[in-house]
Amino acid sequence: MSRTRGSNGALSSNAILEKDKFEEVIRHRFFYALSSEIYGGVAGLYDLGPVGSALESQIIDAWRKHFVYKDGLLEVRSCQLTPYQTLEASGHVDRFTDVLVKDILTGESFRCDHLIKAYFEDLLQDKKLNEEKKTEYINIINQIDNIKKDEMKNIIEKYNISSPITKNKLSQPTDINLMFSTSIGPVDGLSGFLRPETAQGIFVNFKRLLEFNNNRIPMAVAQIGFSFRNEISPRAGLLRCREFLMAEIEHFLHPDKKCHPKFKTVENLNIKLYSAENQLNNNSQQTITLGHAVEKKIIANNVLGYYMGKIYLFLQKIGMDMQRVRFRQHLPNEMAHYACDCWDCEIHSFHGWVECVGCADRACYDLVQHSTKSKQKLIAQENLTTPILIKVHEIVLDKPAIGVRFKGEAKKIIPHIQSFTLEQAEELDETLNNQGFYGIQIDGIQFNLEKNMFKSINFYKKEVFVREYYPHVVEPSFGIGRIMYSLLTHTCKVRENDQQRIVLIVVKF
């Protein structure tokens, strides 16, 4: 794409460019518009016009080349509509929430963290504020992502914070789920959601993907697609959308082998890092090579480090101003429920530093969850160079005895016992010997198994040449809309002799 306007006259990105003026221009030229604008539009939903749409396609193409083709990843395209069970297993039904407060008189809803942050930012405007108060308020702002519902309640009460619009009192903060729910099937349908992330579409297909990959780990799988987040009151334009395009990679790897063969290609990149430690101590960010950061354990492992480098190179390639790009580590409580280390690639624009790419080590959280809930083994196997001895069990049932006692229910009970783990078999054996019976629960009903229902329970050693394990996963996750918005702010210029004229230069990459 070439520049969208002629470029006579000197251009300068140093000249003052205002957010409102900039957004007016890109809306006027139909980079984007509020969705269904002729009906008043809907907050958080935007349509891309011809230039926005072309730029988005170009970013996607560049992304696919840089990540998928160059590193030989697999790519999938899963559904956006997702059944309840999948998102219950992933933890999103319980934990994909924001804290909400309402104006108790008008009923207007606010995102609690945003409201508290804005309250203290406002107080900080006061020039006469003493140093002690200033530090206190800055501390609250810096830790806002780190606190939960109850602490927010305490802050609201302590500082007597009211509705920013009416000054009315606020309700108790409550957790609100942010998924869009719907019914799959027009009558008596299944409960389902629009996916909150594309990642789950990869995890639930793990078994087929591993087979497709000839059972080899590491295996990296990419997906480009829309995700949805039913924001409470989105007010930040393209930066906070209810429907947004993402590009994600799930890089599965052995938990003891978190190193990437291509880390060498990025280890000398000098990158701005803002570690959790520096944030908590109110220190500033540091510039450091990825090699050193991994060596010093600032970044947990070199697979995370590799992807941080790849992200850096990608943003550079599409024309981002790299002086305005940094990686910020999540604070311990800020981390998603599944992550064990997480870095946000933040890009600076009119809205300050904004997360545009997340890069998390999700460990084996998702595969374990889905294995447990679906009763399918989402695991990998490794060959052992020297075989090991493991303890195994064998339960021989007296099926007629079970049938006589439990009638039709026997059909459920027999496979249930046959799927016992070693630990369960040991407990069964011990309990039967001590108490003469062993209680199990199936679908909420209790069944007492008795000794005569078992012909034998044996334990013995077995030599094995393979070991099963849950792969860990490193996940870089890109918000394409945020990247696009940031790119536009970084590449637009103002004419030096006419600050009312903005020139948008988007170079073909």
Add this chain to the structure above:
Amino acid sequence: MSRTRGSNGALSSNAILEKDKFEEVIRHRFFYALSSEIYGGVAGLYDLGPVGSALESQIIDAWRKHFVYKDGLLEVRSCQLTPYQTLEASGHVDRFTDVLVKDILTGESFRCDHLIKAYFEDLLQDKKLNEEKKTEYINIINQIDNIKKDEMKNIIEKYNISSPITKNKLSQPTDINLMFSTSIGPVDGLSGFLRPETAQGIFVNFKRLLEFNNNRIPMAVAQIGFSFRNEISPRAGLLRCREFLMAEIEHFLHPDKKCHPKFKTVENLNIKLYSAENQLNNNSQQTITLGHAVEKKIIANNVLGYYMGKIYLFLQKIGMDMQRVRFRQHLPNEMAHYACDCWDCEIHSFHGWVECVGCADRACYDLVQHSTKSKQKLIAQENLTTPILIKVHEIVLDKPAIGVRFKGEAKKIIPHIQSFTLEQAEELDETLNNQGFYGIQIDGIQFNLEKNMFKSINFYKKEVFVREYYPHVVEPSFGIGRIMYSLLTHTCKVRENDQQRIVLIVVKF
């Protein structure tokens, strides 16, 4: 993409290839899988694996080159989440329905047309059936897309059709809306839907698009994206999905100038057409050039004809077997509520002839609907070579008189009167003169306007050099999943010496 298996040994597409075997192979190789399969899956939702996803991307790339780049179309990317008002205006809230019947004892739901069709197809299996009955049943099957709820009810009663599974009686047929509904906003949200077609995202942005196009008509706008249809009981694999990728073009044009400058490039293509007339008379399809078909008015106009030619060339380019491609005209009652002529490009595969691309002349239905509901003029203007005289009106209000009578409501009433059309102004003038007052309704409340509230109502002639009009629109609409499935069935071969082995050959295009 090259062939997915080596190709030693003779291949033949004539050897018998069975649907089940074929689908087993493409699922086994993870072209696609049921979505959330580890939890049992959801009917009508499929995930694409690495090969399916790569093929889909390739079809999309080819489509964009063939239609968007080659003809210089605009492209947009609008939201899938759509507010109620937009889809109420488009008619989908009222008319995007299927007829449903339930087993009155088990409650199982069936799509009524599918159930009736299957019932008669079953009867036709009977070798001893006499000719009269045979014709009667075939007639019902051929017209099934042409009949509505009440006629279906009559057929069910006349033939005493029962549940195909339990043989229980069936409920009364009812119309069921097929949109997925959700709430936009997590508390007290707006009512919204997942879009049933991508087209509306173009219509609601018409004004901005026309401006972007320097107010020139014709203007063609493309969009690639997902649409949703909450099918009653989808049982046809990739051919009937609840979430599916579409590619659509809205070609806006002057209602009196329905000709395409590039029609010449396709007029000599020899294409299989199955006109509505031939279908209703139980005649077969005919092969004819597009030029002749337009000349003989079999196809309503040459813009429709042009796109039918482009569709043909596209399918040929990606490797479809063109012997198994035809265009079938919609029967009068089968046509969507907005269309004035419509051709389905049908491709023959294991499921018989299946609609893969629709090509409709939607006239100005959508722009008129949205103009009326949104009170924004979604129109184009044409310059007139010779100016014409038109009648215009001028209403001069006595605002204080209105204020005294209606108090605060005057704020609504005054702009309401000021937006009167010429016809309304004439009616107002006449009614005031005859009856002394004129009733209007705003938000369901009646207000009686009296003569003293008007200083004057004047009509006069005005010379104008431009005329406003609603552009018509021709819409080719592609189901990418159906095209992909058909392409796979057309390009796969069976080894002559081993009919158990299927070779999938997908050529890079």
